Amino acid sequence: xxxxxxxxxxxxxxxxxxLVLTFMGSVVSVMQTLLxxxxxxxxxxxxxxPDNAAWVITSTLLAGAVTTPIMGRLGDLHGKRRMLICxxxxxxxxxxxxxxxxxxxxxxxGRTLQGFAMxxxxxxxxxxxxxxxxxxLGLAMALMxxxxxxxxxxxxxxxxxxxxxxxxxxxxxxSAGLGTLCIALILLIVPESxxxxxxxFDLLGAVGLSxxxxxxxxxxxxxxxxxxTSGTTLGLLAAAAVVLILWGVIELGSQAPLVNLRxxxxxxxxxxxxxxxxxxxxxxxxxxxxxxxxxLPKVTGHGLGQSMVVAGLxxxxxxxxxxxxVPVYARLSTKHGPKTTLILGMAIxxxxxxxxxxxxxxxxxxxxxxATLGGGIGLAYSSLPALIVGATPxxxxxxxxGLNTLMxxxxxxxxxxxxxxxxxxxxxxxxxxxxxxxxxxxxxFVIAAGATVLGLLTALFLPRTRSHSxxxxxxxxxxxxxxxxxxxxxxxxxxxxxxxxxxxxL
Numbered sequence: 479x480x481x482x483x484x485x486x487x488x489x490x491x492x493x494x495x496x497l498v499l500t501f502m503g504s505v506v507s508v509m510q511t512l513l514x515x516x517x518x519x520x521x522x523x524x525x526x527x528p529d530n531a532a533w534v535i536t537s538t539l540l541a542g543a544v545t546t547p548i549m550g551r552l553g554d555l556h557g558k559r560r561m562l563i564c565x566x567x568x569x570x571x572x573x574x575x576x577x578x579x580x581x582x583x584x585x586x587x588g589r590t591l592q593g594f595a596m597x598x599x600x601x602x603x604x605x606x607x608x609x610x611x612x613x614x615l616g617l618a619m620a621l622m623x624x625x626x627x628x629x630x631x632x633x634x635x636x637x638x639x640x641x642x643x644x645x646x647x648x649x650x651x652x653s654a655g656l657g658t659l660c661i662a663l664i665l666l667i668v669p670e671s672x673x674x675x676x677x678x679f680d681l682l683g684a685v686g687l688s689x690x691x692x693x694x695x696x697x698x699x700x701x702x703x704x705x706x707t708s709g710t711t712l713g714l715l716a717a718a719a720v721v722l723i724l725w726g727v728i729e730l731g732s733q734a735p736l737v738n739l740r741x742x743x744x745x746x747x748x749x750x751x752x753x754x755x756x757x758x759x760x761x762x763x764x765x766x767x768x769x770x771x772x773x774l775p776k777v778t779g780h781g782l783g784q785s786m787v788v789a790g791l792x793x794x795x796x797x798x799x800x801x802x803x804v805p806v807y808a809r810l811s812t813k814h815g816p817k818t819t820l821i822l823g824m825a826i827x828x829x830x831x832x833x834x835x836x837x838x839x840x841x842x843x844x845x846x847x848x849a850t851l852g853g854g855i856g857l858a859y860s861s862l863p864a865l866i867v868g869a870t871p872x873x874x875x876x877x878x879x880g881l882n883t884l885m886x887x888x889x890x891x892x893x894x895x896x897x898x899x900x901x902x903x904x905x906x907x908x909x910x911x912x913x914x915x916x917x918x919x920x921x922x923f924v925i926a927a928g929a930t931v932l933g934l935l936t937a938l939f940l941p942r943t944r945s946h947s948x949x950x951x952x953x954x955x956x957x958x959x960x961x962x963x964x965x966x967x968x969x970x971x972x973x974x975x976x977x978x979x980x981x982x983x984l
Contacts, residue, residue: 503625506595541593549597550880577650600879608671620860631797635790677734686725693718746869756933758889803856823857831927
């Protein structure tokens with residue numbers, strides 16, 4: 479009979495262990511911003527229509543959303559390091575395919591495989607939980623979680639520089655090299671975790687969740703092209719609702735579900751995931767709005783007329799302040815808990831967007847916006863895995879963190895669609911060229927601020943957790959990692975009490 483092992487893996491140097499996983503997180507997050515510098519040129523580069531070229535971006539999003547919870551569950555069952563290496567290897571293969579082609583279908587295939595990279599972040603966080611002592615876990619998870627934003631924002635100016643002075647395929651060659659380096663470092667430094675979940679892989683659950691996510695994210699990504707009230711868009715959204723409801727019913731009746739919905743329904747997990755949606759949305763809005771504003775010609779009356787490289791450099795403080803926020807998070811979270819740092823981070827994000835409404839007239843003002851938002855996003859990103867880990871059994875960590883990463887991705891996808899619609903609806907013509915207006919940019923910031931405030935209000939209802947300064951035991955030890963049952967469980971969902979047989983399978 480399958481059993482749950484909770485022994486901790488031996489690590490030679492916890493510093494090297496954390497640095498390798500954080501470096502990997504930064505590398506895989508590059509996949510999100512890799513093609514932003516050449517986005518407008520993709521139809522010409524691939525010899526296709528703009529609608530078809532958009533699939534190069536959409537395919538990565540869909541693949542990442544589908545594979546993240548699946549690879550998380552496989553990691554819980556068969557080894558997190560093993561699935562981490564598998565995901566990186568698939569990403570490298572996909573990157574090499576993209577590097578060697580200018581054919582649309584082959585490029586989409588390569589970009590689809592690159593979407594596997596998204597699953598490495600929750601797997602890395604779960605490895606940290608299993609290997610590190612509690613007093614080191616908070617800072618390590620903060621670095622790992624923030625690496626998603628750090629890599630994306632710091633890679634933007636570098637990718638712009640490469641795209642401006644070299645063949646655009648060099649972006650993929652560089653990413654493949656970095657991915658290969660990550661695999662080598664993980665093989666040398668990161669040990670496998672012996673912690674395993676009970677049960678078998680839920681193939682029906684994986685197919686159901688994948689189908690539901692594709693049916694939902696496809697119209698969200700393409701709704702602006704198809705029309706939000708078109709039969710295709712509404713039909714796919716309705717089908718997604720039906721499939722996901724049926725999937726939930728099946729998962730609740732499964733002995734070894736892909737996602738343990740009873741664990742997910744705990745207030746600490748449910749509210750954290752809801753807040754994660756708004757955090758993901760807040761990160762993407764600034765990444766969509768400011769580069770466009772900075773690069774618009776001055777003849778438009780509100781454009782700042784900067785080059786692609788300068789626009790990328792103006793976005794760099796977003797990643798830099800995310801890095802600087804990590805030790806701040808560690809200190810505050812140790813004293814007050816991750817709930818407090820999440821609320822503080824979201825308050826800073828909302829303040830940054832509100833202040834940004836009056837700071838859109840000069841390039842230097844964008845530095846203030848990105849620095850402020852980076853600090854808030856860094857605090858929020860750092861808090862999310864700590865809240866999830868604190869409310870989830872050790873044998874379910876990879877799956878739970880995978881679902882949390884998926885929630886952030888959904889937030890990014892929905893905000894991308896909404897902001898794209900706003901900018902398109904408020905655009906006007908200048909010298910025969912349709913460009914976004916300042917009104918559209920400001921409305922986008924207002925929407926981002928409103929979404930962040932909604933997330934902040936959600937976070938206020940989170941149960942207060944113990945700080946990381948509590949008894950210094952290995953975080954991966956089931957005795958200390960296992961949360962207390964919820965005091966007020968959702969109706970119809972029984973609470974779980976600690977027992978000698980270990981946690982229920984996810």
